Amino acid sequence: MMTHDWTRTLAWTPWDGFERLQRDARRLLAARAGETQPPVRVHASASKLELFVELPGRDPADIDATLSGRTLVVRGKAVEGDAPTTVAERREFGLPAFERSFELPWNVASDGMQATFAHGILRIELARVAEERPRRIAIGS
């Protein structure tokens, strides 16, 4: 029997168990969705885009980012963990195969792609092809 406490010590009310069950169910469902559709954070301008993807526990060798036309696809294969032989366990996450695709608002320059991976976060920087960038038109007097 596991002896760990998973919740903080709080004053007990009759609704504690029910509310905790609801909270845990919501969190676990969201976490499972996040494993196959990892969350992203995107910064963009008219000529540049930076995309961050949360992928903790993944090796960069198992991640693939592909740009085809204006479609960016980030995918990764399932990773088998080396979970020990247990007498009891509680799992809140795994590393299944995942894939997300993004439609970009403009074409990317051939030398305008860069991807780095640090501490479980993939960062992709994309630059717009120069011919498409908005150009300011000087207005003569």
Added chain:
Amino acid sequence: MNTTQATNHETTTERALPLRRPRTNLYETSDGYRVECALPGVGEQDVDVRLEGNLLSLSAQSRVAEPEGTSGLALVRAEFEPARFETSFRLGEDVDPASVRASLKHGLLRIDVRRRASVEQKIPIQQG
């Protein structure tokens, strides 16, 4: 995130960060415990693990390079944000504090704690 590469970026360390409970896997084995926590954006210098008695506590902070305001980039989608991570677990009473081992790789923290070896003592039965 490597801040030395992100010279035109500011890190989030100085700003107040929202608190987030990390997703965790806990395994109890025949000779101890293993805890795995997902800590995206957290480097070795930004995580603190403590074992006090049988209470295992973890606090950490993610560093995600954010574009500067002058870069012209605007945040257009935010499905996660830089955060402080905190959680704690009460393990069995028989944990061995000297056995704690922790490692962090690609934003995944792994902590292994062994149980103290139980001392078996044979009780002699005297003849009445």
